[in-house]
Amino acid sequence: MASGIALPTERHRQWGPPGRGWGGRRRPPWWPDGEAWPPQDPQASRAISRRFMRRAALFVLLFILLVASVVVGLAWLLGTLLGEQVLTAVLPAIAVLIGLVLVIRLVRGIGRAAAPLGDLIEASGRVEAGEFGAQVGVRGPREIRALARAFNAMSARLAEDTADRRLLLADVSHELRTPLTIIQGNVEGMLDGLYPADVRHLERILAETRQLERLVEDLRTLSLADAGALPLHREPTDLVALATDVVGGFEPQAAGDGVVLTVEADASCVLDLDPRRVRQVLGNLVSNALRHTPAGRRVIVAIRATADTVELTVSDTGSGRGHGGSLPFPASTRRATILRWTVTRCLPDSAKGMRQLNKQSMA
Missing domain, CATH: 1.20.58 (Methane Monooxygenase Hydroxylase; Chain G, domain 1)
Structure with missing residues (x-):
């Protein structure tokens, strides 16, 4: 299974909510990804x-x-x-x-x-x-x-977007309910005297509150990206060095799970991008790959450059299924990661205009 993000040299994907018009170069959400907007000047x-x-x-x-x-x-x-x-x-x-x-x-x-x-x-x-x-x-x-x-294209895109949003709402409610249920159960157990108010139970509650904090932050990021208002702080960044650093942070987890985690790149590649957002996307991809790859298998982070794009992919031998073309989508039994995956799919579209600075390093 392979998943990834493509960093185009020029890409414009902005949109406004229905009812306010799509003046200028604002891109409606139902317009196909492979077609330029506006269609004519x-x-x-x-x-x-x-x-x-x-x-x-x-x-x-x-x-x-x-x-x-x-x-x-x-x-x-x-x-x-x-x-x-x-x-x-x-x-x-x-x-x-x-x-x-x-x-x-x-x-x-x-x-x-x-x-x-x-x-x-x-x-x-x-x-x-x-x-x-x-x-x-x-x-x-x-x-x-x-x-x-x-x-017809507009109507089909609206139907797809509506179905995705309904699925997202159902999964968000599930993800928020799980840590709240754990916190509530532990607190009620300690109040009723069933559990001691010791460090172990308090650490469990703290871990779930941190999980809630991550979910709320993902929701905020998703809403900003969907509105085209996600702040980007671009700077010249070596994508290979960034990927190596992210993979290094997951090596202890991979070693503990018996999974081989490697980076494959032809050469260094310097791009004008937001390293924090790209790190977030790549971290979600690697985390999902490790979670669903059995011991003894490999997870490969590859960076490939063409004439006008740089493609970053995460390939694994797990059992996830593809969805939406390039990014894998977790099966319905893996509901605990769906919100982070929605954010992962949304961020590359928001990171528009990632201009390549050093084309020779891509050769």
Whole structure:
């Protein structure tokens, strides 16, 4: 099993809450990760709008010319065949008939073009009512098809985000309840005289309060990262040295568990990043790998560099399952780590703009 984080040279991922708009370069939470936001710059958007209006104006002009041509042609033909007196008598009725036919055809054509917009309006109402994940058929003109694809991506992302948040709330309540139950049980036992108020029981209570403190800090970090307000203090940092230092802190635990913990890197790599946040992410990854790797197996922290990214991965031979692409997600039986894993998955997205300073060291 492998997990990791990629440190891009340039990445912008900001978003604001629904209802406040996504002006400028603010990225909505439902936009796919692999697509740039905004999709086009303002100049390109204005060009698309102008092109659409020119097409609409050309269509109306051609329609008017077609109607005029048909009326003039029929008038000439009837005047030639029937003479001017008969033509003067029947021409108004013929013009009305032709106009009705053309209007009916125009209305039917507009109705066929407006049907996809009706589907979008209906699906938007379902999403507004809370039915996230509603989809529409991709049909109609090119602009309508592009709008339908964007709506489907938005709706699917909203459904996924809602499911993740529900799961997070359930797991957060479980993680908070566990240390509180232990603290409450020990305190009540000492008050009832079942447990002595000795150092062992007090240390147990202190350990659980520290666990609660870590959970609350993880929640705070998660909320800041989700709002795009997580403070970053970037500085030139050797990623290989940082990874070696983090791994060194876990070596006693790995040795006690019989697990071999190593670092693999081609060369030193200096990046402009927040060492505290990256250390937090890497520490969570290594901790999870050690927790679920049996004795006699290996955990490898690898740093690989390409032309524009540096990828840091933690590979282990445990039984965790992958989730979300690059980062593993613990199985449902491992609920005690899910909150820290949610923070781990969120932090790399918040650490935007990690600019490489020494490209030659990556060769």
